[in-house]
Structure formats: structure tokens, C-alpha cells
Amino acid sequence: MGIRELVKSYRFQGEILWNGESLQSKQFQSNPPIQPVFQDPYSFFSPFQSLLESLLEPTKIKRGIFLSPSIRKTAIENIESYLDRFQLDGSLLNKKPKELSGGQLQRFAILRAILSGPELILLDEPVTALDALVQIKIVSLIKELNGKDNLGFVLVSHDLGLVKNLCDDLYILEKGRIIEFGNAREVFTNPKENFTRELIQARNLSDL
Known part of the structure; x- marks a missing residue:
């Protein structure tokens, strides 16, 4: 499957707002706030x-x-x-x-x-x-x-060691949905979702 066919197979919805303005607006075309x-x-x-x-x-x-x-x-x-x-x-x-x-x-x-x-x-x-x-x-x-x-x-990463070392706040995604979020240290210490607990246990990060 070519790139065009692959892109056509997905449906994109919504927009990203920055200070209330869409990132697709003209004011961001030459100076986007996110890189x-x-x-x-x-x-x-x-x-x-x-x-x-x-x-x-x-x-x-x-x-x-x-x-x-x-x-x-x-x-x-x-x-x-x-x-x-x-x-x-x-x-x-x-x-x-x-x-x-x-x-x-x-x-x-x-x-x-x-x-x-x-x-x-x-x-x-x-x-x-x-x-x-x-x-x-x-x-x-x-x-x-x-x-x-x-x-x-x-930071978008599967490396939980890196995430724990770098991040202040943490969002856990499963199948594209946010299932848990909060202070990174608190999430690693006291995860609320089974999926999060399994991730942490698989990498032995609960005591780091």
C-alpha cells in the first residue's frame, strides 16, 4: 500500500488549539509554536x-x-x-x-x-x-x-525509565485513549489502572 492510499484509509477529526487559535490558522504558518x-x-x-x-x-x-x-x-x-x-x-x-x-x-x-x-x-x-x-x-x-x-x-515514549527520569506529568494511553494521568512520580508509585500497573511491573520500575 502506498503512502497516499495509507493516508486515505484513516479518518482524521478535530483540531489542535494554541491559546484558543487553531494551529492551522495563518498566524502560525511561518512561526508555529510547536516543533x-x-x-x-x-x-x-x-x-x-x-x-x-x-x-x-x-x-x-x-x-x-x-x-x-x-x-x-x-x-x-x-x-x-x-x-x-x-x-x-x-x-x-x-x-x-x-x-x-x-x-x-x-x-x-x-x-x-x-x-x-x-x-x-x-x-x-x-x-x-x-x-x-x-x-x-x-x-x-x-x-x-x-x-x-x-x-x-x-515526550512520547515507550521507555518508562526515560519517562520517569524526564517527565513531571504523565499520560498513559491504551489504544489511542488516555486512561490515566497525573504527576509522574505518583502514577509510578500508585498506578490506578491495571494496564499501567502491568507496564510498570513489566519493566520493574515501581521501586525506582
């Missing part, structure tokens, strides 16, 4: 562009595809100002995605989302494809951005 970071960072960037050109795309969306020298210079300086904090070397900006490790590319994916100026970042299994040491670095970065930059995150 995603996907599980596979290699699918997040064009394989034909350098990382720098990909990171300049948020500026091009807002200011026009042909940036003046002064705007381009300012945008590059802004990108470079994040590199030390993200533990990324400036030489990586001139490389293509295939030349970077998964951990490096995932940090660039988070940076690209931030450069759009969102209020919220949606993380879809952001560390699943990474090894344990790299996962720790990404988690530390997310915590820092949340605490120091007051940037909100929504």
Missing part, C-alpha cells in the same frame, strides 16, 4: 545539504529564501552560540548528515527545532536509536533546556 524532534534524526535533515544550510531553514521560512548577507551572518552567529552548550564542534556545520553520528545529529535536530522559536517541542522517542552514553547526554541537554530556557517539552 517536533523525531526518533530517526537522519530523516530530519536533507541528505544533500550541509548541516549549516539545514539550520538556516527556520530563518529562511521567516525572512525569505534569499537571505541578505547581514541576516545570514546574524543567523549563523546565533547557531554558533549554541554549539558549546550542545557539545557540538563548529566544523560539523559544513558536513552532510551521513557524516555525523546519531547522537550528534539528534542534538542538531533539537537545535533546529529551537531555532524556530517555539514555545513547545514535541519529542517522539528521541533517544531510542542511540546508545546508552549518548542517551544520557541528550537527556541532560533536554533537562537543561527545560530548566534554564523555560522551554516546554512533550
Whole structure:
């Protein structure tokens, strides 16, 4: 089944509101308040562009595809100002995605989302494809951005250890429906639904 046929087989209803306005409204087209970071960072960037050109795309969306020298210079300086904090070397900006490790590319994916100026970042299994040491670095970065930059995150994950380590509030979904929600620590300590208890017991997380 092709992508078009697959999409046609689903029926989508409803809308997402941000401060009472639909995210599909014109005011959000060039400056959406929510930005995603996907599980596979290699699918997040064009394989034909350098990382720098990909990171300049948020500026091009807002200011026009042909940036003046002064705007381009300012945008590059802004990108470079994040590199030390993200533990990324400036030489990586001139490389293509295939030349970077998964951990490096995932940090660039988070940076690209931030450069759009969102209020919220949606993380879809952001560390699943990474090894344990790299996962720790990404988690530390997310915590820092949340605490120091007051940037909100929504984490979608099956990794309950990661969820318990990162999240303040927790929503448990079963078959697409929210069946339990509350403070993450309380949900893990005293789950109310059998489905939640089974998830926690399967991963031995009740005493962590």
C-alpha cells in the first residue's frame, strides 16, 4: 500500500488549539509554536545539504529564501552560540548528515527545532536509536533546556525509565485513549489502572 492510499484509509477529526487559535490558522504558518524532534534524526535533515544550510531553514521560512548577507551572518552567529552548550564542534556545520553520528545529529535536530522559536517541542522517542552514553547526554541537554530556557517539552515514549527520569506529568494511553494521568512520580508509585500497573511491573520500575 502506498503512502497516499495509507493516508486515505484513516479518518482524521478535530483540531489542535494554541491559546484558543487553531494551529492551522495563518498566524502560525511561518512561526508555529510547536516543533517536533523525531526518533530517526537522519530523516530530519536533507541528505544533500550541509548541516549549516539545514539550520538556516527556520530563518529562511521567516525572512525569505534569499537571505541578505547581514541576516545570514546574524543567523549563523546565533547557531554558533549554541554549539558549546550542545557539545557540538563548529566544523560539523559544513558536513552532510551521513557524516555525523546519531547522537550528534539528534542534538542538531533539537537545535533546529529551537531555532524556530517555539514555545513547545514535541519529542517522539528521541533517544531510542542511540546508545546508552549518548542517551544520557541528550537527556541532560533536554533537562537543561527545560530548566534554564523555560522551554516546554512533550515526550512520547515507550521507555518508562526515560519517562520517569524526564517527565513531571504523565499520560498513559491504551489504544489511542488516555486512561490515566497525573504527576509522574505518583502514577509510578500508585498506578490506578491495571494496564499501567502491568507496564510498570513489566519493566520493574515501581521501586525506582
